[in-house]
Amino acid sequence: MSYRGGVVLRRSKRLLITIGAVAALLAAGGISAASLVNRHAPAEPEPRIVEAAPPMAPDTHTVTNPAAKLSFDVTADWEPADDDETLTTSNGVELDHLVDWGPYTCQGAEYGRAFAGTGVAPNDHKAAPGRIAADLAAAVAADQYSDGHQTAAVNVAKPQPLTVDGAQGATVHAEATLIRSGDPCAGVKGTITVIALPTSAGVSVFVIGADLTPGPQQPTPLLQADRVSTIADSLHVTH
Numbered sequence: 654m655s656y657r658g659g660v661v662l663r664r665s666k667r668l669l670i671t672i673g674a675v676a677a678l679l680a681a682g683g684i685s686a687a688s689l690v691n692r693h694a695p696a697e698p699e700p701r702i703v704e705a706a707p708p709m710a711p712d713t714h715t716v717t718n719p720a721a722k723l724s725f726d727v728t729a730d731w732e733p734a735d736d737d738e739t740l741t742t743s744n745g746v747e748l749d750h751l752v753d754w755g756p757y758t759c760q761g762a763e764y765g766r767a768f769a770g771t772g773v774a775p776n777d778h779k780a781a782p783g784r785i786a787a788d789l790a791a792a793v794a795a796d797q798y799s800d801g802h803q804t805a806a807v808n809v810a811k812p813q814p815l816t817v818d819g820a821q822g823a824t825v826h827a828e829a830t831l832i833r834s835g836d837p838c839a840g841v842k843g844t845i846t847v848i849a850l851p852t853s854a855g856v857s858v859f860v861i862g863a864d865l866t867p868g869p870q871q872p873t874p875l876l877q878a879d880r881v882s883t884i885a886d887s888l889h890v891t892h
Contacts, residue, residue, distance in 0.1 A: 759838030783812030840864035
């Protein structure tokens, strides 16, 4: 099942079109994905420390990625992707152990309202976790909400320090908006949250994305914002 702005036709033609379109449009404009980030003078906020999660509800299960040394919890209405399915972002980060929420079919194509996954930044990504999280949030937001004709407007918030199980990393929130979409089925506005943490695997990343508005021909339910936060807060570093 795929996710694009519905949110992607995630592992299908929509993502392949989007990555090529984003690369071409960014190159034409002489900018990089990183330049989509809103840059403010970075004050140094106090890091948020995630406490141990309470016991899971009976309908909740844990998604564990041994390679990324991360796990997170989702409720039973999230559907795991096939084990061999991955999502490679336009800035080269491969996400796997994917889960989808809110599947629907429109005009013969499959969509989803939300997805989550984990991975490890490539070894050539030597930047600090805050920069990795910001660049990844910008890339995923553009990947998921741009189409073959227009790049989505992406607003990336300043990275916030975050400590999870002793690992000191960062979290970043991004919003993407596509003013005029050629796809009547897909959502045209969404949110992406990225957490980047140093682990024994490298800089491990968690990504969760969700539609904020539906497409004009498919007003299916949206994922509540507090559920996105709950899943992000359930992130743990494994050993």
